[in-house]
Amino acid sequence: MSIFGVYGAPHAANLVYYGLHTLQHRGQEAAGIAAFDENGKGLRHRGLGLLGEVFNQSILDTLKGSIAMGGVKYANASKGGLDNVPPLFFHHHSGDFAIANDGNLINRAEVVSYLESRGNIFMTDTDSELMADLIKKEETGEDRIFSIVSALQKMEGGFTFLIMTKNRLYACRDRNGIKPLALGKLGDGYVVSSETCAFDLVGATFLRDVEPGEIVTIDHHGIRSMMYDEHPRHLMCGMEYIYFARPDSDIDGCNVHAYRKESGRRLCRECPADADIVVGVPDSSLSAAMGYAEESGLPYEMGLVKSKYVGRTFIEPSQSMRERGVKMKLSAVHSIVDGKRVVLVDDSIVRGTTSLKIINLLREAGAKEVHVRIASPMMTHPCFYGVDTSTKEELLCSHRTLEEARVKIGADSLGYLSPESTVASCPGREALCLACFTGKYPTPIYDHETEINK
Numbered sequence: 001m002s003i004f005g006v007y008g009a010p011h012a013a014n015l016v017y018y019g020l021h022t023l024q025h026r027g028q029e030a031a032g033i034a035a036f037d038e039n040g041k042g043l044r045h046r047g048l049g050l051l052g053e054v055f056n057q058s059i060l061d062t063l064k065g066s067i068a069m070g071g072v073k074y075a076n077a078s079k080g081g082l083d084n085v086p087p088l089f090f091h092h093h094s095g096d097f098a099i100a101n102d103g104n105l106i107n108r109a110e111v112v113s114y115l116e117s118r119g120n121i122f123m124t125d126t127d128s129e130l131m132a133d134l135i136k137k138e139e140t141g142e143d144r145i146f147s148i149v150s151a152l153q154k155m156e157g158g159f160t161f162l163i164m165t166k167n168r169l170y171a172c173r174d175r176n177g178i179k180p181l182a183l184g185k186l187g188d189g190y191v192v193s194s195e196t197c198a199f200d201l202v203g204a205t206f207l208r209d210v211e212p213g214e215i216v217t218i219d220h221h222g223i224r225s226m227m228y229d230e231h232p233r234h235l236m237c238g239m240e241y242i243y244f245a246r247p248d249s250d251i252d253g254c255n256v257h258a259y260r261k262e263s264g265r266r267l268c269r270e271c272p273a274d275a276d277i278v279v280g281v282p283d284s285s286l287s288a289a290m291g292y293a294e295e296s297g298l299p300y301e302m303g304l305v306k307s308k309y310v311g312r313t314f315i316e317p318s319q320s321m322r323e324r325g326v327k328m329k330l331s332a333v334h335s336i337v338d339g340k341r342v343v344l345v346d347d348s349i350v351r352g353t354t355s356l357k358i359i360n361l362l363r364e365a366g367a368k369e370v371h372v373r374i375a376s377p378m379m380t381h382p383c384f385y386g387v388d389t390s391t392k393e394e395l396l397c398s399h400r401t402l403e404e405a406r407v408k409i410g411a412d413s414l415g416y417l418s419p420e421s422t423v424a425s426c427p428g429r430e431a432l433c434l435a436c437f438t439g440k441y442p443t444p445i446y447d448h449e450t451e452i453n454k
């Protein structure tokens with residue numbers, strides 16, 4: 001998921017559209033935008049599909065006003081269907097409001113039972129609805145910020161929220177800083193985005209990251225900050241740097257491309273390979289492959305090409321069609337890999353099925369040897385913070401040794417980056433969330449204990 005909000009700029013919904021377009025890599029299942037017009041009337045449009053399938057200019061023209069926000073959704077813990085598509089809109093006598101979020105509550109069951117015991121019933125499976133219900137339950141007639149503080153104090157997990165009223169935007173980040181959220185300046189107004197790469201396209205300049213445990217309020221006074229947790233931690237999701245974020249984004253002050261390149265250099269030092277060329281798996285592994293090539297002195301070659309025009313493969317009824325699905329997305333370049341010993345750099349291995357297929361593609365194109373190098377540690381545990389990394393049993397390395405994993409994917413050799421180097425690739429950083437690699441979760445995991453002890 002990703003979220004993007006605009007305060008104090010004409011045609012704010014258009015800007016949200018462009019912002020979300022830049023963030024489309026974080027969610028392709030559905031998209032939505034909400035706005036308040038100059039009379040304080042709430043407006044919204046959402047639908048299933050890519051942003052360009054859900055919106056056109058005439059729809060955007062109906063979303064008038066200088067305050068707007070939206071999200072693109074990825075099919076994760078909250079199920080599909082239009083009801084769950086962000087932003088959610090709520091009517092209340094104290095004023096209508098909209099909410100969108102990225103990430104997941106890990107204590108969802110606890111929050112649901114707290115609300116149910118107070119008479120709530122739910123329309124969706126979203127954390128945004130829980131946030132709305134908590135805000136309303138905690139409202140005391142004081143400023144709404146206090147009910148948001150109280151709601152956030154009941155939530156545990158990796159998340160960011162945008163909450164929009166007719167004249168105010170609130171941006172909130174979890175106390176462990178697992179999910180990214182950045183603030184930008186746009187003329188006299190402001191933007192908030194899951195990633196900084198969206199700022200350029202809308203003409204905004206980066207101001208700062210929203211801090212872990214912080215609520216930023218944006219209104220006609222400018223921006224104000226309030227901490228809802230006294231002991232915030234900086235445990236950004238390691239997979240943001242490794243895989244999710246765009247290389248042109250800066251997360252918590254570290255550029256994603258620079259991070260990946262450094263992780264590739266370190267990978268080369270930790271797991272050298274006797275080979276002829278270095279090839280990266282497009283697109284998220286290319287920066288790490290460049291770093292590996294630079295450090296090893298081997299040529300970096302484009303041995304794999306990704307088709308730009310393959311979206312989601314909707315119909316996958318048989319194994320042979322699924323195989324074709326990989327070939328539709330990636331091709332090995334025969335003239336480059338034929339007769340070569342290839343170092344294949346990938347960002348991570350989840351189940352191993354894609355690695356097996358890519359190695360086969362390279363061998364079919366004539367590669368003599370394929371030495372797989374992974375720019376992250378062995379993935380052994382599921383994520384409960386909104387990243388779909390599969391169940392523990394499905395993960396290649398949850399019950400396999402390094403050698404067993406190598407045999408399973410059919411590589412000539414296999415090497416992974418150490419957890420220490422995964423953190424150290426980000427200069428000045430002391431820690432990241434690496435729970436899917438180490439099993440050390442940054443929060444209590446509540447009723448997920450049984451899943452990780454299988």
Ligand code: SF4
Nearest residue numbers: 237238383433435436
């Ligand atoms: S468990 Fe893994 S994917 Fe999930 S937040 Fe932590 S590092 Fe990211």
